[in-house]
Amino acid sequence: MTSTDTQIVMPPATPETEKRGGDSCPAICSGFRVYHEEAGIRIFHGDSREIVPTLGVFDLLLTDPPYGIKQDAGMGGGGYDGFGGGKKRTPKAYAGGWDDTTPDMELMRLCLEACRTHIVWGGNYLSAMLPQKPKWLVWDKEQTMPTYSDAELAWTTLPGVAVKMLRYNGSGLMAKEKSRQHPTQKPLNLMLWCLQLAGDAQTVLDPFGGSGTTARACKDLGKQCVLIEREERYCEIAAKRLAQDVLPLGIPNDKIQP
Numbered sequence: 001m002t003s004t005d006t007q008i009v010m011p012p013a014t015p016e017t018e019k020r021g022g023d024s025c026p027a028i029c030s031g032f033r034v035y036h037e038e039a040g041i042r043i044f045h046g047d048s049r050e051i052v053p054t055l056g057v058f059d060l061l062l063t064d065p066p067y068g069i070k071q072d073a074g075m076g077g078g079g080y081d082g083f084g085g086g087k088k089r090t091p092k093a094y095a096g097g098w099d100d101t102t103p104d105m106e107l108m109r110l111c112l113e114a115c116r117t118h119i120v121w122g123g124n125y126l127s128a129m130l131p132q133k134p135k136w137l138v139w140d141k142e143q144t145m146p147t148y149s150d151a152e153l154a155w156t157t158l159p160g161v162a163v164k165m166l167r168y169n170g171s172g173l174m175a176k177e178k179s180r181q182h183p184t185q186k187p188l189n190l191m192l193w194c195l196q197l198a199g200d201a202q203t204v205l206d207p208f209g210g211s212g213t214t215a216r217a218c219k220d221l222g223k224q225c226v227l228i229e230r231e232e233r234y235c236e237i238a239a240k241r242l243a244q245d246v247l248p249l250g251i252p253n254d255k256i257q258p
Helices: 021-028 048-054 105-113 188-197 213-220 232-243
Strands: 034-038 041-045 058-063 115-121 136-140 151-156 164-167 203-206 224-229
Touching: 034 232, 041 213, 041 232, 048 105, 048 224, 058 105, 058 188, 105 115, 136 188, 164 188, 188 213, 203 213, 213 224, 213 232, 224 232
Parallel strands: 041 224, 058 115, 058 203, 136 164, 203 224
Antiparallel strands: 034 041, 115 151, 136 151
């Protein structure tokens, strides 16, 4: 951890900034393109740096920004599909240079200040700029591929100090959710778990929207969400995922502990 002068300092909320993002957004954001809107969910196609300052304050930041580990060309490694050999696997690659760098400090500051509580996946890659907080989330991916990460970490400002972990196979050969349309797409059940940990948060911001898993989870739990995505193709994917009516099983409430 670097010195505090290189870390984001989040000021306390003031009465002037207490407008709820989900309620105030339509009038304030009239200058930006709303790509899709339905039942409390809005998808903006544009730059979070420009849009976030116009939104007011949300209850929760739930997001998964670029990690800056340059995996836009795929994970490499290859290997084979199936047991006992099978067809040679071609590593999946994604266009767009989506993982060239992490968001800069100013953008992250804007995102943090726009929300009262925060869950940021990949927070370990942003630790030089994020304030030190005790409560982290761990996603145990139950990974079957030895060259892939066994887990991912989320930095949070949730109350308490106990680290919480969800074991859920969301990728690889034994994955419960097979369809992935974005390079770092998180499982829907992971985002449902995050929302349930956040308690009574009703308005949610995801400024790095990707394929819309956060918005889909918010819709399933009856919460308001603003999602921002700079690439139109992912806005389209997110809108189509919202149109799907099948609800997930989710995480049982008795498994959620603060």
